[in-house]
Amino acid sequence: MISVLVVDDSATVRRIVTTALETDPGVAVVGQAVDGEHALDLAQELAPDAVVLDIEMPVLDGLAALRRLRAANPRLPVIMFSTLTERGAMKTLEALSLGASDYVTKPTGTDSLSASVREIADQLVPKIRALVGTARSLDSGGQPVPPPPLARPSPAVAPQVLMVGCSTGGPDALASLVSELPFNLRVPVVVVQHMPPVFTAMFASRLDRVSALSVSEAVDGEPLRAGHVYVAPGDRHLSLHRVEDRVLARIDAGPPENFCRPSVDVLFRSGAHVYGPAALGVVLTGMGHDGTAGARAVQTTGGTVLAQDQASSVVWGMPGAVVAAGLAHEVLALDKIAARLVELVRG
CATH class of the missing domain: 3.40.50.180 (Methylesterase CheB, C-terminal domain)
Known part of the structure; x- marks a missing residue:
């Protein structure tokens, strides 16, 4: 089972993200935080396998929370939850440069509740599974897969x-x-x-x-x-x-x-x-x-x-x-x- 902490100041968004994640029987939302400070407390208490982190929040925003999460656990998968706007893009790219594992974009306000749940599930669940799988492999000391024989050692001509x-x-x-x-x-x-x-x-x-x-x-x-x-x-x-x-x-x-x-x-x-x-x-x-x-x-x-x-x-x-x-x-x-x-x- 993959445990996830959901962080967003909107109760509606937390509910939608939780519903989307739990469409996968192998994923469980073990906590919901309302701001960055709350997220840091719950992350320490619950030790989730992954965190879904909003960017714009009161008290402590997503970028500040990300810095502290990364300092405490460099391998913890953290996925930013971003708006599809210029400001959202700018903040998301900053988060990626600070060590966020990946991001998903929030559905538009015109989507129905069921459509929003499906869209978030389609984006978020595969990313969480892939990132947590990688983190678990590293934490267990898994060895890199040896490559098969390579096609050839060098190109025939210089690339153009x-x-x-x-x-x-x-x-x-x-x-x-x-x-x-x-x-x-x-x-x-x-x-x-x-x-x-x-x-x-x-x-x-x-x-x-x-x-x-x-x-x-x-x-x-x-x-x-x-x-x-x-x-x-x-x-x-x-x-x-x-x-x-x-x-x-x-x-x-x-x-x-x-x-x-x-x-x-x-x-x-x-x-x-x-x-x-x-x-x-x-x-x-x-x-x-x-x-x-x-x-x-x-x-x-x-x-x-x-x-x-x-x-x-x-x-x-x-x-x-x-x-x-x-x-x-x-x-x-x-x-x-x-x-x-x-x-x-x-x-």
Whole structure:
């Protein structure tokens, strides 16, 4: 059984979140806190497996409570409960930088009660299960899964594009990665991070502040330039298309793949088609298996695939699926990936 502490100053929200979580018979809400101070007391008393934490609260807000929860228990999964607004996005991204494990967005006020419960359950339950599973494995001294034989040791040609896909734990991993890439990188970098609208534009701005490269949300029809990072807009696929001697970004609202839009598979598949053996895909931390089919396309056309290792991933779902399928040419700790990318680009 997974025990969860729900923290929100609204009694209605606490009731809806509790109902949503307990649609899963393997999850039990063991406590409800009305503010950050109350949450700290209950977390110490109840020792929950995970915390769902509102951001805007009286007495002690979610960010301050998060800092203290993290100081007391660095591995405790904490999922922020955020509004789908610019302010909510800004606060959520700050929470992720402070060590929040992930976030979910609150339903709009126009949703019915039953629709709100379903939406929260669909977002929250899988994330709690994945994060708690990872935390329990680490706490029990579980050993990382050894990878199967790698596809091949090195690419046949120097990459002309870097494509990066991630989900849970991705914002922090991407910030670490792009901050280590040099200003004179000779190729474009294209990123799919599973994120809703509003969040992605702010996330791109946050990455731009920590990177020597220019970072922006991708715009439909813009040509890719070396030394620039393009982030897929929320709720839109990002794919690459060649027009004469230029490669252009295409943004569309095609059907979700792997329940995701944007989808890593869409990006990787298009990049493999455009660049062939000069395509390089990187799969970072995340839930699910988005990126596996795309990695297979990259490998089939002679490109290169790198995957983040289990020990440095918040959730080893996406990279783990790529590794298990034998599609990763190298499996690296997060702090080793940027240097390896630079090495490969420079041939």
